[in-house]
Amino acid sequence: MKINRWDRMDFRWLKFAWQNTLRNRRRSLVTVSIAALGTAAILLAGGFALFTYESLAQAAARSTGHLILGKPDQFTHDEDTPLQHGLDNATALRASLLTDTGVRSVLPRVEFSGLISNGDKSTVMMATGIDPDAEFSVKGPFLTVTAGAALASGAAEPEVMLGDALARSLKARPGSSLTLLASTAEGALNAMDVRVKGVFSTGVPDVDRRLVYTDIGTAQKLLGTQRVSSLGVFLSRMEFTTGAQQRLAAANPALTVQTWIDQAFFYRSVRDLYKRIFGALGLIIGLIVVFVVTNAMAMAIIERTREIGTLRALGTLPAQLMRTLALEGMVLGGVGALAGALLSLAVSLLLYLVPLEMPPPPGRSVGYPLNITIDPALYLATVAAMVALTMLASAWVARKTVHMPVVDALAHT
Numbered sequence: 001m002k003i004n005r006w007d008r009m010d011f012r013w014l015k016f017a018w019q020n021t022l023r024n025r026r027r028s029l030v031t032v033s034i035a036a037l038g039t040a041a042i043l044l045a046g047g048f049a050l051f052t053y054e055s056l057a058q059a060a061a062r063s064t065g066h067l068i069l070g071k072p073d074q075f076t077h078d079e080d081t082p083l084q085h086g087l088d089n090a091t092a093l094r095a096s097l098l099t100d101t102g103v104r105s106v107l108p109r110v111e112f113s114g115l116i117s118n119g120d121k122s123t124v125m126m127a128t129g130i131d132p133d134a135e136f137s138v139k140g141p142f143l144t145v146t147a148g149a150a151l152a153s154g155a156a157e158p159e160v161m162l163g164d165a166l167a168r169s170l171k172a173r174p175g176s177s178l179t180l181l182a183s184t185a186e187g188a189l190n191a192m193d194v195r196v197k198g199v200f201s202t203g204v205p206d207v208d209r210r211l212v213y214t215d216i217g218t219a220q221k222l223l224g225t226q227r228v229s230s231l232g233v234f235l236s237r238m239e240f241t242t243g244a245q246q247r248l249a250a251a252n253p254a255l256t257v258q259t260w261i262d263q264a265f266f267y268r269s270v271r272d273l274y275k276r277i278f279g280a281l282g283l284i285i286g287l288i289v290v291f292v293v294t295n296a297m298a299m300a301i302i303e304r305t306r307e308i309g310t311l312r313a314l315g316t317l318p319a320q321l322m323r324t325l326a327l328e329g330m331v332l333g334g335v336g337a338l339a340g341a342l343l344s345l346a347v348s349l350l351l352y353l354v355p356l357e358m359p360p361p362p363g364r365s366v367g368y369p370l371n372i373t374i375d376p377a378l379y380l381a382t383v384a385a386m387v388a389l390t391m392l393a394s395a396w397v398a399r400k401t402v403h404m405p406v407v408d409a410l411a412h413t
Contacts, residue, residue, distance in 0.1 A: 017327035028332060031296040035386060037334020038289040041280050042382050043344035047372035049274045054373065055236070056271075060264035062139050065107060065232025066241045067248060069093070070262065072256045074230060081187050082112045085375065086187075086227030093252070097233060102244045104236045105138045107131060108228040114182030116212060118170045125166070127180070127212040133409040138234055144366075148174030151215055158196040158218040163208030167199045174198055180212075182208030184224035192222045196279055203366040286389060289336075293329055294393045301325065301401050307373060308401055309410040321402040329394025330387055337386035341379050348372035363396025 021028045073085040087093060094106045109302060110129030115122045132151035143150070146164050159178070172178060176196045182192050194214065201208055220226055235244055241259050249257040261267065300307070308321060348371075356370040 005152070014327055014331075014410045015142040017324050017331050020300075020324070020328050021331050027296050027299065031292055032333045032336040032339065034292040035289050035333050036339035039337045039382055039386050040343040040347070041285050041339025041340075043341060043379060044372055045278050045281055046378050046382070047344070047348060047374065048370075049278050050373035050375055050378070052274060053267075053271055055368070056264070056267040057260075060267050061238055061260040064260050064263050066235040066238060066260050067233040067245055068230050068260070069097070069233060069248065069252065069255050070230035071254075075256055075258060081184055083110070083185050083225050083227040083229060086110075086225070086229050087153065087231065087255075088227055089229065090226075090228040094229045094231060096251075097231065097248065100244065100247060100349045102235050102240045102247075103233055105134060105234045107134055107138060107232045107234065108216060109230055109232060110216055110223070110227075111229045112182055112219065112223055113338035114180060116166070116170065117177070117179045117181065118143045118172060119179070121170060122181075123169055124210060125180070126210040127160075127218040127219065129214055132215050141285075143200040143202060145198050145200050150200075151197055151213060153215065154177045155197070155215075155320055158192060158194040158214065158221075160194045160218075161198045161200055161213040162196060164199050164201045165205055165208040166210060166212070167196070169209070170337055172196050172199075178220055180214075180312075182222055184222075185227070186224060188224075190222055190224060192218070194218065201359075202365070204234060205288045258385045287387070289333075289386065290389050290393045293332060294397050295388045296332070297325065297397045299393045300328070300397055305401055305404070306410055309404070309406050309408075310342060312402075313410065317403040322398055326391045326395040327403070329390040329392075332394075333390025334383075336390075337383040340386075341383055344372075344379075345374065348374050395402065 070087065071085045079085055090108050091380065094108065097103055097106045108131060112127050112129075114125055116125040116370065117123075130151070131153075133153050136150050143161075147167075148161075151159060151161055160178070162170070169171065170176075170178065176197050177193060178196060179191055179193055181189065181191045181225075200213075202211065210254065220228075233244070233248070235241060245257050245259055249255075309320060312318070351371055357367045358370045360367050
């Protein structure tokens with residue numbers, strides 16, 4: 001391959017910049033180290049934020065479904081009686097939804113509230129009726145069963161699963177008999193005796209104090225209706241959510257089709273908070289790196305003012321000197337950014353090989369694994385931004401000296 005004169009000149013100037021950075025190795029090493037640590041900090045913080053977003057998104061979608069279908073009033077109005085805004089033709093609608101090639105499964109849900117009693121004590125419950133076999137096979141281990149077993153179809157008598165805090169409050173364990181009390185769809189009061197099949201924990205103590213799971217048949221019998229609250233649609237890939245929402249909304253104009261993110265209040269809150277926190281962190285780290293590089297280049301330029309004057313006297317143009325000094329900043333920032341990227345990559349891989357557990361966040365009783373997402377776009381953008389910032393900082397510092405009159409530069413001491 002033929003290299004023209006301009007390519008050779010650019011390579012020569014880059015080599016000249018590299019050699020200049022080696023003239024004061026200690027100062028250059030400190031500058032590179034700061035740039036490397038800054039880059040690594042940004043990448044690790046950004047990777048942690050991306051991991052948190054992905055984990056919360058998967059948890060939210062697994063809890064409700066990628067899409068949620070219901071009557072419009074189900075999402076906008078409170079119900080005066082249980083399942084007032086529920087779906088009547090859930091079985092036929094479920095079969096229709098399953099014909100869509102992107103739909104993996106459709107799970108009906110019956111949500112209601114009432115009282116649960118052990119005979120001596122009654123407390124408020126927030127209950128959900130589910131299709132047990134489909135629920136646990138599609139969602140996987142979304143609950144931690146601490147005692148007993150998960151619900152299953154075909155039980156001889158009505159069964160429930162209780163949150164562990166609720167089970168402790170009622171002194172219930174697997175095999176215990178309890179009574180559910182709730183208003184029917186007609187507004188009357190109904191009661192049903194049930195047996196505790198299992199005790200679980202969601203990791204959120206406030207939820208575990210009230211949550212009860214039962215099968216849809218038991219819930220509908222207690223409420224005196226065949227309706228369901230909504231249908232959760234699970235897709236083969238989360239990326240298909242927008243397209244599937246448009247198709248299902250067009251096929252069911254009388255219904256509202258929400259996405260998982262519409263109901264993921266916690267996910268949206270955490271994402272907005274992390275964006276502010278890590279955005280401010282990245283800005284602070286970037287400013288620190290710029291100040292360090294600016295200081296290092298300022299010291300180097302002051303020490304080389306007479307050298308710059310000599311080069312000007314020999315015919316070197318100010319633009320050429322500006323380019324050389326900017327390239328020196330690029331070398332320092334580029335080497336530091338690449339070193340920081342390698343350090344971040346090593347730490348991220350190490351966390352996969354040697355897992356660490358984070359302490360429980362506020363409102364939860366269980367921790368979660370500390371992982372750092374390795375995102376190529378984040379790495380490329382961070383390294384490019386670091387190189388650009390150091391180049392601009394170096395050029396800004398050098399602009400005054402390279403335009404100094406030659407006589408003044410040669411007389412500088």
